[in-house]
Amino acid sequence: xxxxISMAGYTFVxxxxxxxxGEDLGLLQEKLLQLNWGVQHPASGPMRLKVWVxxxxxxxxxxDIGYVLRLLEKLVEYRTWINAIVNVERACFIDNFGxxxxxxxAAEKIAGVKVPKKADYVRTIxxxxxxxxxxxxxxxSFIGVLGVHxxxxxxxxxxxxxxxxxxxxxxxxxxxxxxxxxxxxxxPTGKFIEKMVTAVDFLEKEFIPRYGEVFIDNPTLKLRSRGxxxxxxEKAIDLGLAGPAxxxxxxxxxxxxxxxxxxxxELDFRVVTKxxxxxxxxxxxxxxxxxxxxxxxxxxxxGLPEGEWRTKFPVKVPPGEAYVNVEWARGCFGFHLVSDxxxxxxxxxxxxxxxxxxxxxxxMMKNVKLAxxxxxxxxLYMCHGDIDR
Amino acid sequence: MEAWIxxxxxxxxxxxxxxxxxxxxLERKILADVHLRTGPYYVGKWGLLQTTADVFKxxxxxxxxxxxxxxxxxxxxxxxxxxxxxxxxxxxxxSEHSYxxxxxxxxxVVLALVTGMPPVFFYAGWASKSKYSFIGGLRVVxxxxxxxxxxxxxxxxxxxxxxxxxxxxxxxxxxxxxFLILLPAFLIFVTSTLIVTDRPPFDIxxxxxxxxxxxxTEFGGFNYAILVLSKLVELxxxxxxxxxxxxxxxxGPILPGILWFFIKxxxxxxxxxxxxxxTPRIRMDHLLxxxxxxxxxxxxxxxxxxxxxxxxxx
Numbered sequence: 001x002x003x004x005i006s007m008a009g010y011t012f013v014x015x016x017x018x019x020x021x022g023e024d025l026g027l028l029q030e031k032l033l034q035l036n037w038g039v040q041h042p043a044s045g046p047m048r049l050k051v052w053v054x055x056x057x058x059x060x061x062x063x064d065i066g067y068v069l070r071l072l073e074k075l076v077e078y079r080t081w082i083n084a085i086v087n088v089e090r091a092c093f094i095d096n097f098g099x100x101x102x103x104x105x106a107a108e109k110i111a112g113v114k115v116p117k118k119a120d121y122v123r124t125i126x127x128x129x130x131x132x133x134x135x136x137x138x139x140x141s142f143i144g145v146l147g148v149h150x151x152x153x154x155x156x157x158x159x160x161x162x163x164x165x166x167x168x169x170x171x172x173x174x175x176x177x178x179x180x181x182x183x184x185x186x187x188p189t190g191k192f193i194e195k196m197v198t199a200v201d202f203l204e205k206e207f208i209p210r211y212g213e214v215f216i217d218n219p220t221l222k223l224r225s226r227g228x229x230x231x232x233x234e235k236a237i238d239l240g241l242a243g244p245a246x247x248x249x250x251x252x253x254x255x256x257x258x259x260x261x262x263x264x265x266e267l268d269f270r271v272v273t274k275x276x277x278x279x280x281x282x283x284x285x286x287x288x289x290x291x292x293x294x295x296x297x298x299x300x301x302x303g304l305p306e307g308e309w310r311t312k313f314p315v316k317v318p319p320g321e322a323y324v325n326v327e328w329a330r331g332c333f334g335f336h337l338v339s340d341x342x343x344x345x346x347x348x349x350x351x352x353x354x355x356x357x358x359x360x361x362x363x364m365m366k367n368v369k370l371a372x373x374x375x376x377x378x379x380l381y382m383c384h385g386d387i388d389r
Numbered sequence: 390m391e392a393w394i395x396x397x398x399x400x401x402x403x404x405x406x407x408x409x410x411x412x413x414x415l416e417r418k419i420l421a422d423v424h425l426r427t428g429p430y431y432v433g434k435w436g437l438l439q440t441t442a443d444v445f446k447x448x449x450x451x452x453x454x455x456x457x458x459x460x461x462x463x464x465x466x467x468x469x470x471x472x473x474x475x476x477x478x479x480x481x482x483x484s485e486h487s488y489x490x491x492x493x494x495x496x497x498v499v500l501a502l503v504t505g506m507p508p509v510f511f512y513a514g515w516a517s518k519s520k521y522s523f524i525g526g527l528r529v530v531x532x533x534x535x536x537x538x539x540x541x542x543x544x545x546x547x548x549x550x551x552x553x554x555x556x557x558x559x560x561x562x563x564x565x566x567x568f569l570i571l572l573p574a575f576l577i578f579v580t581s582t583l584i585v586t587d588r589p590p591f592d593i594x595x596x597x598x599x600x601x602x603x604x605x606t607e608f609g610g611f612n613y614a615i616l617v618l619s620k621l622v623e624l625x626x627x628x629x630x631x632x633x634x635x636x637x638x639x640x641g642p643i644l645p646g647i648l649w650f651f652i653k654x655x656x657x658x659x660x661x662x663x664x665x666x667x668t669p670r671i672r673m674d675h676l677l678x679x680x681x682x683x684x685x686x687x688x689x690x691x692x693x694x695x696x697x698x699x700x701x702x703x
Binding site: 223 | 420423424425426520521524589590592593596597598599600601665666667668669670671672673674675
């Protein structure tokens with residue numbers, strides 16, 4: 001408007017015709033290309049990886065987290081000792097029993113409360129149920145990043161059976177809020193035990209043979225995941241890896257065996273380790289732990305004692321602090337709980353295994369192919385809720 | 390029937406759309422069966438109209454062109470791609486009388502058109518001016534060029550064996566002995582078809598978990614539907630060529646020829662879907678190594694073998 005050129009009948013659209021240089025786009029001219037692997041990405045979940053690639057080679061990876069920060073540690077301070085479980089369990093909803101157990105044991109340590117034996121056994125059953133549920137999703141999503149969605153669908157069918165059992169027990173399928181300081185919240189009825197046995201039967205008789213036949217010795221899967229993201233034993237300890245990722249590097253670290261809690265001391269199970277330390281080894285560790293967990297549930301159901309399932313937990317807990325580690329599905333979960341003598345926790349610090357694995361990831365992603373980024377990411381078996389908390 | 394009626398209805402444009410919808414439906418249903426799910430169920434009898442509904446949903450979507458994109462190229466590419474693959478169908482005899490054209494260079498034209506696809510898909514990625522699309526475009530060129538050489542060599546093996554490039558003639562001369570002799574060529578052809586049309590496990594150019602959707606990332610609505618349609622039609626055309634070259638086309642006892650043709654194509658599709666449901670995606674460098682160090686030499690050896698057989702037969 002008002003331009004002499006346009007008044008003369010010519011139209012120039014300066015904005016539209018301007019050629020955009022490659023530098024603006026990060027394309028063509030620049031040698032390194034920064035890809036944003038997330039937040040809105042099919043495989044990333046609510047986090048972002050800045051991936052710098054040189055052609056097909058990954059040069060550097062920088063995680064950017066905080067998209068699901070819920071301030072769980074701070075929220076716990078506004079709850080009573082028992083109410084706090086609803087915040088603790090949301091560290092990762094997939095396996096919520098492990099975190100609730102850890103918090104409850106820490107609170108009981110400060111208060112000096114002794115839990116009945118039956119509660120210990122029920123906690124064990126629930127924790128292993130949670131571990132199975134979590135490992136099923138872990139298996140499914142590991143192959144899911146390679147473009148096959150069958151394992152996830154099969155895993156979800158097996159998971160439904162366990163969720164049915166949780167629903168019978170607590171009325172909720174996912175966020176169960178069922179383990180509290182002083183025991184467990186509900187009576188383990190016969191129907192719950194029955195449902196749990198059904199679920200374990202389904203897992204052992206249907207899921208494990210079917211899945212093992214197709215997706216365990218799969219040659220293409222081996223081609224993709226063997227020798228990818230290798231971490232040696234020493235390096236794994238240095239990086240502070242946790243859970244299946246640590247055990248896949250040959251470190252037999254399992255809180256259930258090392259510092260038994262709940263009823264794990266009285267049950268017979270094996271700590272799964274692999275020597276290779278690559279993505280495939282991590283996958284196999286998850287797979288074999290799944291089988292072990294089913295056995296633990298069977299033993300715990302057989303040995304379930306009679307008696308009370310809950311004792312009284314004091315409203316006010318004397319001042320003190322406790323540090324408790326539990327072997328959660330994704331690794332060793334640490335709880336540092338402090339009491340100032342009030343009706344609720346004064347401070348809770350959660351040490352999250354996924355967070356530890358996340359900061360070890362850039363080390364593993366040096367000089368790999370772009371296609372290996374999702375494989376390594378999924379093999380580390382991280383939960384986004386757990387990373388941010 | 391007049392040729393133009395054939396080109397519009399059967400086996401032309403309308404037929405292509407119906408085939409596209411049915412194959413898409415079949416894929417979802419079979420995948421669902423492997424997944425132990427039900428799959429499409431509510432829209433139409435047995436969910437038969439689900440894919441139609443999906444396509445109509447795409448048609449009514451907004452036509453979005455990215456600000457940086459090369460607008461003309463971006464809007465043109467889907468139609469160019471569709472035109473190129475739709476031409477493939479013209480040369481395929483679905484039965485003794487249902488074909489649009491029959492020349493003495495059928496196979497040559499089909500292979501030439503398939504070879505022309507990589508630039509189209511590369512421009513689709515390049516014109517989007519987006520990182521994921523660009524990487525997808527590079528990957529698709531890389532992959533299709535390495536897949537096309539074994540494709541050509543194995544298809545030419547059949548042409549050498551039957552001594553003609555005309556599809557109808559090939560079908561008429563086919564026999565069970567011919568099938569056995571051409572079996573290696575058939576396997577190479579099907580494998581390289583999967584590579585060329587980037588179907589799983591070779592869906593590297595559109596690896597969802599790495600580069601979102603490859604060169605299709607920025608496309609939406611009608612453009613997207615047309616591009617996906619052209620990829621599916623390309624696969625359908627290549628499978629039809631495989632049936633014509635190696636499986637005896639429309640030949641078969643009792644049932645009419647056209648049914649036999651589709652039974653054979655459906656068998657190949659079933660194989661594709663089961664492979665998709667059970668095989669993880671392989672990596673680009675693995676694929677290139679496989680194509681250039683295994684598939685191409687084997688295809689060359691196979692061609693030499695066919696020439697040897699031909700020498701003794703004639």
